[in-house]
Amino acid sequence: MSAAVTTSPAIGPPLWLLLELTYRCPLQCVFCYNPIDFAKVEDELTTEEWIRVLREARALGSVQLGLSGGEPLMRDDVEAIADEAHRLGYYTNLITSGVGLTRERLSELKRVGLDHIQLSFQDSTREMNDFLSHTRTFELKKRCAEWIKERGYPMVVNCVIHRLNIDHLDTIIDMAVRMGADYLELANTQYYSWAHLNREHLLPSREQLQNAERTMLAWRERMKGKMKIFFVVPDYYEQRPKKCVNGWGTTLATIAPDGTAMPCHTARMLPGLSFPNVRERSMRDIWFDSDAFNRFRGWGWMKEPCASCEEREKDFGGCRCQAYLLAHDAAAADPVCSKSPHHRVVVSAVERAQETRVPEAPLVFRRPENSRSYS
């Protein structure tokens, strides 16, 4: 995209395509990014429909492909989808908790040309991993890591970081090193969906965060050239919002299990937008012409303080979902921004995170019963 200021920048291709193949998942992570009402979605796209999406998006220029969920391996056609993706020239990433992976499936995925696997952990010990995901999956994940290595895949480990596990960062990194990880992503929780519901339990204190950063930096120095460590601080502790999905409708297209197409995987929560469905419209039509993908493109939709802000090209006003969740207006400035009139919502959440009391509301696990009762 050119740096020139225009009201409607040219629409580039959807370079990244994220297919959320299913919302089914045997885990029940308290920070899950799936929509709270995921249990309502039952009508998943068929193999043929996913393959049509792949073809249409590839013709538009999509090239980085994420297969995620839920747990994508809950479907038995991940191999067929990866196979077609490879034939079309995608670089295919499987984003999995490891549940459902077997040696046989992995051989088949390798054979059809899957490019890489990102394996997620919840913590470094069996007790905490299994508590946070509410399942007994730790040993299984470790086995998966061995198989992934054995197959010659780059080892990409992801661990979502929050108040309940951030103090274990040293052992989490140590675990990744011992597993032979090439990349380690320490993703601080983003507070949408389930994580937003559980925010009081999950937002770390400033002191926890500072300690964690120190630990991470020491490991980064030690593992230089051997393992790349990514660490993103939670945006609640920043003064400026992140550039959400690189700008609405500029780079990413997400397709939900039922075929709903969105500029980001949490956008479903936004009111007043009807998202197009790949069952009814082509990817070309969706990407270039749908109201939903055009709604927050460019600058025309912006309100003050963003509309006249000289930083608007840096962050596009932040995340639309966070604006809606915290300022109740999807077109507002992301309240993480210190210029937002709603910034105090973030400040007070951060203040509460410095207290040591245990929140009154219970920790809500991501399971179908809770999905029904909280939506």
Added chain:
Amino acid sequence: MSQADRPSIRPGIRLQWEAVQNAYVLLYPEGMVKLNTSAAEILRRCDGMRSVDEIVADLESAFNRNGLQGEIEHFLQLARAQGWLSAAES
């Protein structure tokens, strides 16, 4: 990196022509870079068969220019620092 090294693109990383972007791109786990012409022309020759000297000679003849060695070696160093290359032992 010595001149006898035979650089190759690291397993798991892919160099590919993308018509829509009208460019070569390098694809790796959860990331991608769009390459300019000279970067792409160098990386296309990192096939584990050619030595750095051969790559230089090849490019000099393809582009009908001399004195590219410094530029090419500098780029290969950058590429290695980015983790794009694994050196095949010759």
